[in-house]
Amino acid sequence: MRIFDPHIHMTSRTTDDYERMAAAGITAIVEPAFWLGQPRSSVGSFTDYFDSLVGWEPFRASQFGVRHHATIALNPKEANDPRCREVLALLPRYLEKDGVVAVGEVGYDSMTPEEDEVFAAQLALAIEHELPALVHTPHRDKARGTERTLAVVAESGIDPGRVVVDHLNEVTVGLVRDSGCWLAFSIYPDTKMSPPRMVKILQEYGLERMLVNSAADWGRSDPLLTRTTADAMLAAGFSEDDVDLVLWRNPVEFYGQSGRLDLSDVEAKEATFAGNSILRGGS
């Protein structure tokens, strides 16, 4: 089984995690730029973090046979801090990097006017740099936050097929399904979404445009929950090809729209996997 985790914060994880992930079949990942738990107080703190996402972390991952890509953005929470907002001027440098396959995480935390402005500005950057966008939905006031998110996406002019809306649940899945955007679900030990609930959503809404991630970070989370969800799909009667679609081909298709997804290393290892060719996406 091959698994692509389209949202995981490896900066916050250990080498033990990389070893266990590789052993479980998780050989490709995307690490979105996000809030680090401890607030940043300067732009330099961001650029050092972005440098790590395109430098040190991919190197660390490669030592365990895991292919690492990143998404870059000013996260919604810190969009409210004037000391951090200045980083917007430096984003274009990072959005040209080979390993950067989307703008993200963007979106709302508390739905402030500052967040409105920074969200719209970063969707414009996604269009300018020909990148897809990864959109975080708020944990509080989620349903209305998701509606407002979709309105901003529509207003920006970006093709909804190049946008993934993340951290969805039973209440928000229908809204996003109708928008044409991709749908992502973060499987957590006991909060956002669980493997059994995920399987039910896939049974009800189908597998198209669906992404499943662990969003593992510095909080209580588990980098192997993508694999657990794949096993739960099989146990519920989904086929191995269904699992491969959701846990590999869908994220490859979504991030492949950047034209920068390079899986040649893992493809070489997976070349004979179930006789399937591997979608690259993009140019």
Next chain:
Amino acid sequence: MTTLDELRVAVPAQGWLGEALERVAADPGVIGRLFPAAGRRVGREALADVPGWSADEAARVQLLAAVPAERVADEAEGLYRYGDAAEKRAVLKGLPLLPIADEGVPLLLDAIRTNDTRLVAAAVGPYARHLDDAAWRQAVLKCVFMGLPLSNVDGLDERADAELATMLSGLVEERRAAGRDMAPDALALLDRLKGI
């Protein structure tokens, strides 16, 4: 040492690269956006005629060489500062081919402080002649420590001295005490140094 002319023959200034070189010569500031795109535009394959170099590195060093001499040190510093690992590596490998005397030394020292073997390997090339003796010996020892082949170190035998031999002997002693092996190329160097 590899020359700019060899890189120009291996990756000719045609198509995207030709246009990019003209743009950089006319307006050096645009290099910030062109430099990261080079791998996607010219490819990343190893160059058969220039051992140790890849196509993206050859293109990136040509872009740097197109910057007017009085600005090239500043641009190299900025590209390294904001570069991903492949861009940083290209800057490090380009340093000995640019008109910048010893202004690139801080970049080399930064690369040697990292734990990224690709950067450390690129930092011990020909430009490392600008490092002072203490920094150079530490860089060589770090290669041994990280398991990098000493063939990466340019001019190794000309510069290796008694002090380096002392440092290497210390590492051998530590490794032996721990029941661990020492790389054969490091032991061979130590043998050669004992003869001087």
